[in-house]
Amino acid sequence: MSEVLPKFNSTFSIDCVVFGFDEGELKILLIERNQEPFKDWWALPGNIVGENESLDQSAARILNELTGLSNIYMEQYYTFGDVNRHPQGRVVSIAYYALLRLGGDKAVKPISTYAKKANWIDVKDLPKLAFDHQKIFETGLEKIKRRIKHQPIAFELLPEKFTLTQLQNVYEVILNKKLDKRNFRKKMLSFGVLKDLEEKQQGVSFRAATLYKFDKRRYAKLFGKEISF
Amino acid sequence: MSEVLPKFNSTFSIDCVVFGFDEGELKILLIERNQEPFKDWWALPGNIVGENESLDQSAARILNELTGLSNIYMEQYYTFGDVNRHPQGRVVSIAYYALLRLGGDKAVKPISTYAKKANWIDVKDLPKLAFDHQKIFETGLEKIKRRIKHQPIAFELLPEKFTLTQLQNVYEVILNKKLDKRNFRKKMLSFGVLKDLEEKQQGVSFRAATLYKFDKRRYAKLFGKEISF
DNA sequence: ATATAAGGTGTAATATTTACACTAAGTAAT
DNA sequence: ATTACTTAGTGTAAATATTACACCTTATAT
Numbered sequence: 001m002s003e004v005l006p007k008f009n010s011t012f013s014i015d016c017v018v019f020g021f022d023e024g025e026l027k028i029l030l031i032e033r034n035q036e037p038f039k040d041w042w043a044l045p046g047n048i049v050g051e052n053e054s055l056d057q058s059a060a061r062i063l064n065e066l067t068g069l070s071n072i073y074m075e076q077y078y079t080f081g082d083v084n085r086h087p088q089g090r091v092v093s094i095a096y097y098a099l100l101r102l103g104g105d106k107a108v109k110p111i112s113t114y115a116k117k118a119n120w121i122d123v124k125d126l127p128k129l130a131f132d133h134q135k136i137f138e139t140g141l142e143k144i145k146r147r148i149k150h151q152p153i154a155f156e157l158l159p160e161k162f163t164l165t166q167l168q169n170v171y172e173v174i175l176n177k178k179l180d181k182r183n184f185r186k187k188m189l190s191f192g193v194l195k196d197l198e199e200k201q202q203g204v205s206f207r208a209a210t211l212y213k214f215d216k217r218r219y220a221k222l223f224g225k226e227i228s229f
Numbered sequence: 230m231s232e233v234l235p236k237f238n239s240t241f242s243i244d245c246v247v248f249g250f251d252e253g254e255l256k257i258l259l260i261e262r263n264q265e266p267f268k269d270w271w272a273l274p275g276n277i278v279g280e281n282e283s284l285d286q287s288a289a290r291i292l293n294e295l296t297g298l299s300n301i302y303m304e305q306y307y308t309f310g311d312v313n314r315h316p317q318g319r320v321v322s323i324a325y326y327a328l329l330r331l332g333g334d335k336a337v338k339p340i341s342t343y344a345k346k347a348n349w350i351d352v353k354d355l356p357k358l359a360f361d362h363q364k365i366f367e368t369g370l371e372k373i374k375r376r377i378k379h380q381p382i383a384f385e386l387l388p389e390k391f392t393l394t395q396l397q398n399v400y401e402v403i404l405n406k407k408l409d410k411r412n413f414r415k416k417m418l419s420f421g422v423l424k425d426l427e428e429k430q431q432g433v434s435f436r437a438a439t440l441y442k443f444d445k446r447r448y449a450k451l452f453g454k455e456i457s458f
Numbered sequence: 459a460t461a462t463a464a465g466g467t468g469t470a471a472t473a474t475t476t477a478c479a480c481t482a483a484g485t486a487a488t
Numbered sequence: 489a490t491t492a493c494t495t496a497g498t499g500t501a502a503a504t505a506t507t508a509c510a511c512c513t514t515a516t517a518t
Contacts, residue, residue, distance in 0.1 A: 010280070012241060012310075012321055051239070051319065055310035079308045079323050081241075081284035090280065092241055092323075094308050165465080182467070183507065206463045207515040394496080411498070412476065435494045436484040465514070474505065483496075488489100 010090035014059045015046035015133065016074070017095065017140035018067075019123075021157035022102035026123050026173045028137065029066065031115035037087045038130035044137065045118070046093065059096040066118055067100075073156040074098040077143045078136075085132045097140045099156035148174050149229055152193065155214040161197060163209035164188065171229075191227055193219040239319035243288050244275035244362065245303070246324065246369035247296075248352075250386035251331035255352050255402045257366065258295065260344035266316045267359035273366065274347070275322065288325040295347055296329075302385040303327040306372045307365075314361045326369045328385035377403050378458055381422065384443040390426060392438035393417065400458075420456055422448045 018029040030042045045066050049058040055076060064070050074096045081092040102120065121127070123141065128134070148154055154170045155162075168184050188194060195215045200208035219227075247258035259271045274295050278287040284305060293299050303325050310321040331349065350356070352370065357363070377383055383399045384391075397413045417423060424444045429437035448456075 010240065012239070049239075049310070049321075052312055054312055055308065055321070076308060079284065079305060081278070081323070083281055083283055092278075092284070092321075094310070094321075163465090180508075181465095182509085185466080186468095187506085204464085205516055207465050207513075209465055392496090409477075410496090411478085414497080415499095416475090433495085434485055436482080436496050438496055459518100461518080462516085463514100464516105465512105467512085468509105470508095472505100472507075474503100476503075477501095478499105481496100481498085484494090486491100486493080488491080 010092070011048055012092045012094060013046050013048050014055065014062055015044045015080075015093050015095050015136055016059060016062055016098055017044060017137055018063060018098040018100065019144065019157065020100055020102035020120055021170055021173070022120075024169045024173060027102065027120040028123055028126075029118055030121050030127075030129070031066070031118045033114065033130060034116045035114050040116075041130040042121075042127045043130035044133045045115070047114075049094075055094055059094075059098075063098055066115070069100065072098050072100050073153070075147075078139050080132060080136060082132065093136070095136050095140060097144060099144070099153055101157060101159050103159075145174055145176075150227065152214060152219055152227075152229070154229070161199070161211040161213055163201060163211060165209060167212075188229070191222070191229075193222065193227075239321070240277055241321045241323060242275050242277050243284065243291055244273045244309075244322050244324050244365055245288060245291055245327055246273060246366055247292060247327040247329065248373065248386065249329055249331035249349055250399055250402070251349075253398045253402060256331065256349040257352055257355075258347055259350050259356075259358070260295070260347045262343065262359060263345045264343050269345075270359040271350075271356045272359035273362045274344070276343075278323075284323055288323075288327075292327055295344070298329065301327050301329050302382070304376075307368050309361060309365060311361065322365070324365050324369060326373060328373075328382055330386060330388050332388075374403055374405075379456065381443060381448055381456075381458065383458070390428070390440040390442055392430060392440060394438060396441075417458070420451070420458075422451065422456075 016029075020027045020029065029045060031045050033039055033041050033043050045062055047058070047062045047065075049055060050061075053061065056074070059074050059076070060070065060072070063072055063074065076094060076096050079092060079094045083090065085091065085093070126134075126137070129137065144153065148171065154167060154174075157170050158166055164185050165181075167188065168179055168181065171184070172179055193215050194212045195218075197211045197213055199211045201211060202208070245258075249256045249258065258274060260274050262268055262270050262272050274291055276287070276291045276294075278284060279290075282290065285303070288303050288305070289299065289301070292301055292303065305323060305325050308321060308323045312319065314320065314322070352366075355363075355366070358366065373382065377400065383396060383403075386399050387395055393414050394410075396417065397408055397410065400413070401408055422444050423441045424447075426440045426442055428440045430440060431437070
């Protein structure tokens with residue numbers, strides 16, 4: 001059926017920068033490779049796209065195999081296609097970032113055989129990475145830095161109920177700068193997309209903060225007029 | 230050499246949304262296909278990525294074959310990979326937009342055999358497009374709408390020397406809304422990246438406007454502190 | 459009771475954005 | 489040369505948004 005399409009020694013893969021936020025730290029999920037090339041190196045989780053899956057499906061599958069999680073927020077952000085980026089042939093790689101809430105039960109359970117283990121590693125303390133994964137990571141981090149200013153992606157890194165301080169911490173660690181507490185709260189609340197749950201944090205050894213949740217319905221209504229977080 | 234990499238009936242292509250600006254109109258370059266599938270349909274210019282060219286090189290080659298132009302501003306913006314987007318097999322397509330100055334000598338000279346002809350068509354008056362090219366176009370237009378607000382891409386659509394009114398027209402047609410002349414000029418000049426050439430338009434049948442050029446060096450210096458056009 | 463640790467709040471100064479309308483300059487036609 | 493036409497070019501005031509900044513409150517632990 002595809003005889004008119006030229007065929008090369010080429011294929012395509014997905015690589016994922018999986019961001020997790022925990023206790024004020026931004027981490028990504030890395031695997032230690034079990035196969036050549038780059039055996040024993042740390043790498044971004046990735047895999048070949050299956051014949052009958054779309055790119056988005058493939059990205060979701062890869063993340064699910066690695067973490068057991070599904071319904072994770074993922075966005076495609078760039079495609080890397082230098083001729084020699086893979087030592088064994090032409091592999092074009094479509095990069096996705098994923099954002100998820102760490103802490104609690106979100107254990108990593110690597111199912112695939114190509115990884116020895118998988119670890120959450122602070123983005124400020126990354127090892128050398130296989131292939132062009134350093135560049136893929138940096139591009140992804142840049143992408144979420146830009147995107148967090150205009151789109152409500154910060155909430156994906158937090159539990160459903162969160163405090164304003166936790167939210168501010170997400171912004172601070174991604175933008176890599178301190179923000180003023182009063183100004184942050186004033187602005188964030190002014191958008192009208194945070195719902196005060198009239199409920200307090202539990203189990204903290206100091207004054208408990210008010211919990212909020214992100215109000216997706218309100219956001220969707222306001223969305224036309226482009227918000228700037 | 231690539232025996233460890235699985236091989237599928239799959240390949241990858243580049244599709245280009247080539248924007249041109251002329252006399253206040255935003256146009257894109259479309260080709261009329263000369264081959265099945267979608268023979269005789271209008272489509273975005275695109276082609277299969279060669280074995281030994283990077284994605285950026287491939288995009289530049291495709292545009293060169295179609296227009297005879299090189300050194301055109303192009304950016305990759307999204308990759309489309311639905312399983313059935315191509316009726317003859319799995320083809321993942323990496324989309325680029327290009328921006329160039331129309332008018333004058335920029336004739337289109339289609340060299341490739343897969344196109345009968347190529348035309349500049351106003352984005353407000355597009356025909357039905359082959360494959361998923363309607364979606365690829367829309368995504369590309371959205372992309373430049375966002376990008377023109379933060380990056381100096383408008384200048385790519387204008388001749389080297391341009392008037393402020395021409396520049397405002399670029400913003401208006403891409404953002405699809407009227408802007409206030411005085412406010413536009415005040416803001417644009419306040420960035421300090423436009424150089425007054427102390428020279429006037431030629432050959433107009435009314436008061437000639439001052440010509441400006443975009444000062445790349447100044448822009449590069451200021452770039453750290455993120456500008457908002 | 460006291461110490462500790464984070465939660466939560468307001469205001470004034472500055473900068474940015476918006477809305478708004480007329481005069482100036484050049485060309486073309488009479 | 490006058491007139492009509494068309495676009496160039498300009499300023500200000502009001503409203504809004506951003507910034508800088510410090511103390512009291514509340515809950516827990518000792």
